[in-house]
Amino acid sequence: MMNILTMQTAKNHLTGIRWMLSTFFCTGVLVWMFANPAQAALEIEISGGSAVQIPIAILPLAEPANAPGKSRIHEIISNDLKGSGMFRVLNTSGVPSLPATAAQIKYTDWTALKAQGLSIGDVQQAPNGNLKINVQVMDVLRQTPLLQSTYTVAPSQYRHVAHLIADQIYEKFTGQPGAFATRIAYVTKAGKRFTLQIADYDGFNAQTLVSSNEPIISPAWAPDGSKMAYVSFEKKKPIVFVQSLYTGERKAVANFKGNNSAPAWSPDGSKLAVVLTYGANSQIYTISADGANLQQVTKSSSIDTEPAFSRDGQYIYFSSDRGGRPQIYKVPVSGGSPSRVTFEGGYNVSPRFSPDGKYLTYIRNDGGSFKVAVQDLGSGDVKLLSTGSQDESPSFAPNSRTIMYATRVGGKGTLATVAVDGLVRQRLSEAGGDIREPAWGPAQAAPK
Amino acid sequence: MNNNIWKIAALALVLTACKSTPMNPAKVEDSSVTKPISNSQNNGNDGSAGTNKIDIKTVDVDSGKDQLSAAELAKRQIFFDYDSDAIRAEYKDLVANHAKYLAAHPQTKVVLQGNTDERGTHEYNLALGQRRSVAVKNALNVLGVSDSQIETVSYGEERSKQNCADDDCFQHDRRVDVVYGQ
Numbered sequence: 001m002m003n004i005l006t007m008q009t010a011k012n013h014l015t016g017i018r019w020m021l022s023t024f025f026c027t028g029v030l031v032w033m034f035a036n037p038a039q040a041a042l043e044i045e046i047s048g049g050s051a052v053q054i055p056i057a058i059l060p061l062a063e064p065a066n067a068p069g070k071s072r073i074h075e076i077i078s079n080d081l082k083g084s085g086m087f088r089v090l091n092t093s094g095v096p097s098l099p100a101t102a103a104q105i106k107y108t109d110w111t112a113l114k115a116q117g118l119s120i121g122d123v124q125q126a127p128n129g130n131l132k133i134n135v136q137v138m139d140v141l142r143q144t145p146l147l148q149s150t151y152t153v154a155p156s157q158y159r160h161v162a163h164l165i166a167d168q169i170y171e172k173f174t175g176q177p178g179a180f181a182t183r184i185a186y187v188t189k190a191g192k193r194f195t196l197q198i199a200d201y202d203g204f205n206a207q208t209l210v211s212s213n214e215p216i217i218s219p220a221w222a223p224d225g226s227k228m229a230y231v232s233f234e235k236k237k238p239i240v241f242v243q244s245l246y247t248g249e250r251k252a253v254a255n256f257k258g259n260n261s262a263p264a265w266s267p268d269g270s271k272l273a274v275v276l277t278y279g280a281n282s283q284i285y286t287i288s289a290d291g292a293n294l295q296q297v298t299k300s301s302s303i304d305t306e307p308a309f310s311r312d313g314q315y316i317y318f319s320s321d322r323g324g325r326p327q328i329y330k331v332p333v334s335g336g337s338p339s340r341v342t343f344e345g346g347y348n349v350s351p352r353f354s355p356d357g358k359y360l361t362y363i364r365n366d367g368g369s370f371k372v373a374v375q376d377l378g379s380g381d382v383k384l385l386s387t388g389s390q391d392e393s394p395s396f397a398p399n400s401r402t403i404m405y406a407t408r409v410g411g412k413g414t415l416a417t418v419a420v421d422g423l424v425r426q427r428l429s430e431a432g433g434d435i436r437e438p439a440w441g442p443a444q445a446a447p448k
Numbered sequence: 449m450n451n452n453i454w455k456i457a458a459l460a461l462v463l464t465a466c467k468s469t470p471m472n473p474a475k476v477e478d479s480s481v482t483k484p485i486s487n488s489q490n491n492g493n494d495g496s497a498g499t500n501k502i503d504i505k506t507v508d509v510d511s512g513k514d515q516l517s518a519a520e521l522a523k524r525q526i527f528f529d530y531d532s533d534a535i536r537a538e539y540k541d542l543v544a545n546h547a548k549y550l551a552a553h554p555q556t557k558v559v560l561q562g563n564t565d566e567r568g569t570h571e572y573n574l575a576l577g578q579r580r581s582v583a584v585k586n587a588l589n590v591l592g593v594s595d596s597q598i599e600t601v602s603y604g605e606e607r608s609k610q611n612c613a614d615d616d617c618f619q620h621d622r623r624v625d626v627v628y629g630q
Binding site for chain 2: 261437
């Protein structure tokens with residue numbers, strides 16, 4: 001039994017930040033909308049934690065009165081670091097006077113708290129309505145600056161900058177990149193209405209990309225984060241669309257007789273693996289991202305579906321019942337003989353790679369319960385990570401440390417994350433509708 | 449199965465007999481907007497049988513619309529056991545009735561929509577639903593329906609009832625819907 005050092009609950013309410021995206025255009029049953037912040041409040045519940053957590057003090061920044069949103073920078077950073085399970089954010093209420101500048105720091109106050117890190121800073125008004133956000137992080141033991149981060153940005157970038165700084169702190173202390181300044185995509189169902197949404201990794205700044213009275217499934221981010229592939233049933237059958245996030249340009253890239261589904265991007269973003277049926281069972285094909293150059297990859301009378309490219313782009317991993325029960329196989333992208341990948345457990349589907357190529361995550365039916373499994377591709381070790389009974393759609397964070405998946409709680413679809421070591425879990429749930437089919441997007445660039 | 453084939457053959461003969469009638473090729477277009485000539489009237493005009501096959505098609509479409517609302521074609525859901533694409537014996541007649549109709553109306557198109565219950569992943573269930581629609585297609589093929597008339601698609605679990613507590617509830621989701629096109 002692992003030690004669980006913290007059990008925390010944080011409720012974050014969305015603040016009114018909107019992405020600066022170009023106007024989308026309308027087509028068919030689909031309606032483009034800007035985010036309605038009131039609809040998108042996601043609650044985050046955190047449980048568990050690493051056995052060794054880094055104690056850190058994140059002090060409030062001096063901020064102008066008109067700083068955007070309800071959450072302040074130090075609160076956003078604190079939530080990110082706590083949620084990772086790798087940090088213990090210290091209560092500073094017993095410290096007599098909190099420093100505003102490096103010169104004011106009295107290190108004995110912080111060594112007494114056993115802090116390893118101390119974050120200070122301020123936010124100032126800058127020309128053209130911008131904000132200048134300045135954060136400094138000190139190594140308390142060495143009494144030296146560890147990190148100095150300054151961004152001058154539009155107020156709409158406030159939360160994004162806080163996540164970027166949290167990523168930098170995470171990396172300084174753990175040696176690994178963070179994944180806080182990232183986005184996720186997911187599908188909501190409220191009544192008969194389906195929407196494909198994108199949001200920050202913590203559920204803030206949710207925005208509807210596609211809205212339809214017919215189902216939407218299987219969103220997949222292009223590797224550069226600029227496009228989304230997904231399956232829409234708007235024509236009363238599954239068709240694969242690719243759409244630009246920024247221009248709204250949208251194209252049916254796979255619309256053949258029968259089903260068109262399960263899009264997965266090649267690592268270079270040039271093509272997709274898709275599943276087509278024509279008049280028979282599901283088979284895997286590749287097609288250029290613009291819908292040209294269709295090539296069949298698997299040729300069987302079995303079900304072959306849920307393709308995922310290996311990180312080197314040479315293989316496609318997929319689910320198949322060719323051996324009787326569903327298992328994961330791999331096949332060269334150019335076609336050929338598939339070989340079996342999973343041997344433990346009678347039912348393994350939905351393979352997805354970690355971006356660093358070290359892990360494969362998938363769904364295992366464990367005695368009637370569908371759970372997230374992770375396989376260490378080096379050692380071959382498999383761990384069951386999730387605790388639900390209908391867990392599905394696992395997707396790795398860009399830093400390969402955390403897996404997001406869909407689960408059901410109290411009869412309602414919600415999203416959850418679990419660290420790849422199984423020690424930290426978070427749950428995101430949207431008030432109201434059902435939420436499913438998460439896909440964690442690539443790391444976002446810093447604002448210029 | 450043989451029984452069904454004979455039924456189809458018999459129905460096809462009846463339909464062929466009914467077809468061979470309209471007298472005036474100029475009335476082809478009109479017949480689609482006016483009340484179709486009744487079969488008995490047609491039978492009274494046997495003398496012109498086989499004079500024009502384009503006419504024959506027009507009458508078929510109209511009579512076909514009547515047939516589609518007939519009781520034996522009104523049943524359009526085929527239910528399946530858990531994790532199975534085998535068509536249960538109780539649906540053989542339902543499938544045979546649609547096969548007869550489609551074989552006799554080669555211009556009519558049908559979409560077979562496979563469905564599953566919510567257990568399992570969205571994409572794998574899409575593939576399982578497809579397997580069911582293919583099973584129904586294969587049964588129709590055996591009974592003489594052309595591939596060109598059939599599209600098999602799957603909704604997987606997307607139209608399933610959620611939070612089913614027992615198999616009676618799940619059972620409703622494991623089905624193929626027969627959907628006629630234009």
